Amino acid sequence: MSDFLSDYGALIAVVCALLAVVYGVLTTRSLLALSPGNEVMQRLSAAVQEGAQAYLRRQYTTIAIVGVILFIALIPLQDIYVAVGFAIGGLASAAAGFIGMNVSVRSNARVAEAARGGISPALAVAFRGGAVTGMLVVGLALLGTAGYYLILTELFDRDPKEAVYALVGLGFGGSLISVFARLGGGIFTKGADVGADIVGKIEAGIPEDDPRNPAVIADNVGDNVGDCAGMAADLFETYAVTAVAVMLLGVLTFQGEAVVLFPLVMGGVSIIASIIGAFFVRTSSGNVERALYQGTIVAGIISALLFIPVTSWMMDGLVPTEDGGALPSWTDIYFCALIGLAVTGALFVITDYYTSTRFAPVRSTAKASETGHATNIIQGLAQGLQATAAPAIVIVLAIWGAAEFAGVYGVAVAVMAQLSLCGLIVALDAFGPITDNAGGIAEMANMPEEVRNVTDPLDAVGNTTKAVTKGYAIGSAALAALVLFAAFKIELEEKGGVVVEFLLDDPFVLMGLLIGGMMVCLFAALSMEAVGRAGSAVVEEVRRQFREKPGIMDGTEQPEYGQCVDIVTRAAQREMIIPSLIPIVVTVIVGILSVEMLGGLLIGVIVVGLFFAVMMTSGGGAWDNAKKLIEDGEHGGKGSIAHQASVTGDTVGDPFKDTAGPAINPMIKVANIVALLIIPLIT
C-alpha cells in the first residue's frame, strides 16, 4: 500500500485536481443555465464583463512582457526546466483568475435575479459562482504542480530532486502573476471605488451604484478584477508555492519519493473534502455566516480524517538525507498536519472577531465615529494594530508545536495542511464580489427594494469572509516563506559547499533585516499613493463629465462609463510596475552584495510584512463593517456625523485592505523564491 501511494501519488493528485476542474465546469454550466434577468440587467452585466475582460487582457499583456524577460533570464541562470515551470505557473495562475472572473461577472446578474426569491437561493447562486473560482484555483495549482512533476520524472527522466527544483520556477511564475494581479487589481478597484465615492456620494450626493455616476461601471469592474481575479491569483500562488516549498524541504531533508509526493496527496484528498464541504454551505434560516462556517468545519473534519491514512502510508519510516537528529514518526507528522488545520480555524475565528459587526473591535470603531472622522481613524488604526497580536501568537505556537514534533519540516507539513482547504476558503471569499456586484446591478436596474435587502446582508458577510481569507493567506504566507527560507539555506549550503550561518549579531544580517523591513514599507507606501493618484484621476474625469454633460444628472444624457474604466486601467498598469519590481530587484542586488544580508532581508520581509499586512487587512475590514453597522441604524444611522466619519474610515481602509495589505503576501514570497533562484549567482 505504501508503495502504491508513493508510486502513484502524483497520479492521485492529478486525478483529484481534475475532479476540482470538473466540479468547476459542471457548476459553471448549471450557473449559466440560470436566468440572467431582464434586458437592463443583462446590459449592465455585459458592460461589467467587457470592462473586466479589457482590463485583464491589458494586465496580462504587461505582465507577459516582464514574464518573457524573466523566462529568458531563467534559462542561463537555472535551466530550461525551471524556465518552463515558470511559464506553466504563470499561465495556470492567469487561467484560474481569468476563468474565475468570467464566471463571476456572469453570476452577478443571476444572483440579483435569484435574490427575488430570498436569501437562500441568492446564497446558493453566489456561493456556487465563488466555488468555481475556488476549485479552479486549487485544481489548476495542483494540476500544474503534480502534472509537471509527472512529466519531468516520467517523460524527461529527471530525478525527483531535479523535478522539484523545476517546480520552484512554477511557484515563481505564480508569485509573479500574483504580485502584479494583487497590485494592479487593487489599484484599479480602489482607485475606481475611492473616486466614485468621493464625487458621487460626497460631492453630487447620489447613492452608491447610481447609474448616473460615470465611475459606477469602473467600480463594479474593480470588484471583479481586484477581489476576484486578484484574489484568485494570490491564493493560487500561496497554494502552489507552499506545495513546492514543502516538496523541496522534504527532498532536502529526507530520502525517497514518498516525501516529495506527500504534500500533493494531502492537497488532493483535501479537494475531495472541500467538494463535500461545499455541499454543506446551505441555509434555510437565512443565517449566512453559519452556513459558510458549517461547510468549512465539515471540510476540515473530513480532511483531518483523510490525512490519517495518507500520512501513515506515506510518511512511515522516514530516512534522513544526512545522519543525526531524531526522526519524526508518522504520528508526529500527522500532529503537524492537525496543527495546520487548527491554525486555519484559529485565524478564521480571530479575523472574524476583529472584523465582524458582532464583536467589540468593529463596535468600538463604530462608536468612535460619533466624535468624528479623527476618532474613527484612530480607533480603526488601533484595532488594526491590536489585531496583529493574536495571529502572531497563533503562528508562534504553530511553529513551536510543529517544530517540536518534526523540526522545520513539521512547520512545512502544518502550512500544507493549512492550505489544503484553500479551495473552499476561496469559494467563501469569491462569493463576496459577486453579491457586491449583484447589489450594484439591482441598484442600477432599479430592481425592487427586497432584492437589495437580500444582497446587502450577503455583502456584509462577504466583507468579513474577505478579511478572513486575507488573514488566512497572510498567516500561511509567513509560514510558507519560513519554509522557503529553510530550503534556501539548505540549498545554499549544498550548492556552495560551505556552511552558511545567519547570525543575529552579524552586522550584515542586521542590515538585511532592516532592508527587508524597508521593502515592505516602501512597497506599501507606493501602492497606497498609487490608489490616491488613480482615485484623483477618476474624480477629475467624473467632474469633467458632470460639467460638460449637465444632462447626466436628470437622466437626459448618458455618462461615458468607458472613459473611467480606461483611466483606472491605464493608471493600474503604470503604477503596478515599480512596486512589483521591488521584491525582485532589491533581493537580487542584496544577494550579490552579501549572502548574509540576503538571509536577513528574507526574514525581515517576512516579519515586518506579517505585521503590516495583518494590520492593514484587519483594520480595513473593521472600518468597512463599522460603516455597515452605522448604515444599519446604529449610532445615528445614515446621514449622521457618525456615518460621515465611517465613510472616511472605509475609504482609508480601502487601499489598506484591498491594495497594499494583501499584496504584501505575494511580495514576501517573491523575495524568498527569487533568493532560491539566484543561488547559482551568489555562491
Next chain:
Amino acid sequence: MSDFLSDYGALIAVVCALLAVVYGVLTTRSLLALSPGNEVMQRLSAAVQEGAQAYLRRQYTTIAIVGVILFIALIPLQDIYVAVGFAIGGLASAAAGFIGMNVSVRSNARVAEAARGGISPALAVAFRGGAVTGMLVVGLALLGTAGYYLILTELFDRDPKEAVYALVGLGFGGSLISVFARLGGGIFTKGADVGADIVGKIEAGIPEDDPRNPAVIADNVGDNVGDCAGMAADLFETYAVTAVAVMLLGVLTFQGEAVVLFPLVMGGVSIIASIIGAFFVRTSSGNVERALYQGTIVAGIISALLFIPVTSWMMDGLVPTEDGGALPSWTDIYFCALIGLAVTGALFVITDYYTSTRFAPVRSTAKASETGHATNIIQGLAQGLQATAAPAIVIVLAIWGAAEFAGVYGVAVAVMAQLSLCGLIVALDAFGPITDNAGGIAEMANMPEEVRNVTDPLDAVGNTTKAVTKGYAIGSAALAALVLFAAFKIELEEKGGVVVEFLLDDPFVLMGLLIGGMMVCLFAALSMEAVGRAGSAVVEEVRRQFREKPGIMDGTEQPEYGQCVDIVTRAAQREMIIPSLIPIVVTVIVGILSVEMLGGLLIGVIVVGLFFAVMMTSGGGAWDNAKKLIEDGEHGGKGSIAHQASVTGDTVGDPFKDTAGPAINPMIKVANIVALLIIPLIT
C-alpha cells in the same frame, strides 16, 4: 597624555557635566529675571505650572511604586550596586524632566512678553528656556554615569567591568522613567488636545486656546508634561543607555580602562561644543530654521574636531580581551565617530524633508486634503510609510561603514558620537512647547495680534524640530539597542560559559522575532486606544460644563479648568501601566522559556519598532504641518474643506507622533536592558 586622559577620563566627564549644569542654572537665573508679563498672563502661567507639577508629582509617585518593586527585585537578581545604579538613573532622569519642565512653564509667559519685541527676542528667550532642559538632560545623564562610575571604582574598589555592569542598572532606571513618562505624558497631552479640539473647535466653534474652553489649561499643561518632561526623560535615557552600552561593549571587547572612559569623554567634550553651538542660535533676519541649523552645524564641527585628540590619545593601541581578528586603529575609531555625526546630519535632513512645509511630502498631504478627510489620511499614511525608507538606508549604511572600520564596536562609537550632540538637539526641541504655550497665553490673555504673529511661525518651526528630534532619537535607539544586543550576547556567553548562536533558521529565534514584532504592535495599539479613551472623557466633561454652566460661553461664569486636568491626569496614570509593563514582562517570560527566543525577541522589537516609530512620528509631523500650510492660506485656507480634512489628519497624527511613536523608542531599549539584567536568571 594617554595615561592622564585614561586616569582622569571620568573626572573630565564629570567636570564637563557640571559645566552643563552650571550653564543650565545661569540660564535659568537670567530667564527668571525677565518680565513674566502682566497679571493675567502670570495667573494663566501659574495655572499651567500648578497643573503640570500636580501631574508630574502623581506620575512620579506611580512610577516610584513600580520602581521600588524593581529595585528590590534587582538586589537578589544582580547586586546592590546595580540596584543603586537603577535608583540613580531613575532619580536623575526624573530630576532632569522636573527641573526642565519647571523652567519651561516659567518661560512661556516670558516668551509671550518678549514676543512684543518681534521674532529675535522671542526666539532668544524660547531657545534659552529649551536649552536649560537640553543641558540638564546631558549634564545629569553624564554626571550620573561618570559620577557613579568614579564612586564605584574609587570608593568601593570595584573593577571597571563591575562598575560598568552597575551602570546597566542606571540605564535601566532611566529607561523605566522614560517609557512611563513618554506614555503617561503622551496620553495626557494628546487626550487633552484631542478632547479640547473636538468640543472646542468642532462642536462649540471657538478658536484654539480660547479661555472659555474648560480643557484649555489641560491642553497647555499637556504640552509641558508630554513634549517637555516626557521628551527630556526620553533623551536622558537614550543618552545614558547609549553611553552605558558603549562602555559595556568596550569593556567586553578590549582591555584597559581607557576604552571604558572613552564614551564619557566624547560626551564631555561635546557638551563644550554644544554650549558654544548654543551661542550661534540667533537671528537678526527672522529666519528661525537657519538660526537653529547654524547652531547645530557649529556644534557638530567643534565636536568633530575635539574628537581627534580624544580618540588619538585614548584609543591608540587597543588590546583585545580575546585573541584573533584585526584590531581597529584610532583613526578607524575616529571615522566611526564621524559616521555617527554624519548620521545625525542625515536624519536631520531626511526628517526635515518629510515634515517641513517646504517640501513635497507635506505639500502633497495638504493637496490631498482638497478631496477630503480620507485622501488626507491615505496620503499622510503613505508618506509616513515612505519616510521610513531613507532613515533605514542611512542606518544600514552606518552599520556597514562602522562595522567595516571596527566591527560592532565601531557601531557603538558611531551611535555615541551621534548622541553626543543630544544637549543641543533637546534644546531645539524643547523650545517648541514653550512657544506653543506662549501662543496659548497670548490668546487667553487677549494680547495684541502681533504677538501671535510672532509665536505662530516659531511654533511651526517647533513642529519640525520636534519631528527631527524624534527621528534622531529613534534612529539612535535602533543603533544603541543593537549595541546592547551585542553586549547581551557576549555577556550571556561569559556568564553561561557556552557559545550562544542566534540563527535565523532556528524556529525559536523566528518565534522570538515574531513576538518582538507583536510587542511593538500591541504597545502602539494600547497607547493609541488610551488616547482615544482619555480624549472621550475630556469631551464628556467639557460638554457637561457647557451644559451645567451656560454662562461660560458669554463669560459670566468661569470654567473649572482643574476638573479637566484631573481627568487626564487620572486617565494617563491608569492607562500607562499595562503598555509600559509589556517590554518588561514579556521579555522576562520569553527569556525564561528560551534564550534563543529571547534573542529573536530583542531583534524583532528593534526592527519592527524602528519602522512603526518612524512611520508614526514622520506621518504625524507631516499631518501637523499640512494643517499649518492650509491655515497659512493654501488650498483654500481656514474654514475650507481642505482645512477640515487637515484638522482630522492632525488629530490622527497626535497619538501617532506624541504618544505611540516616540514611546516605542524607550520600549525597544527597556526590552534589551531587561534581557541584560536577567542573564543570571536564564543561564
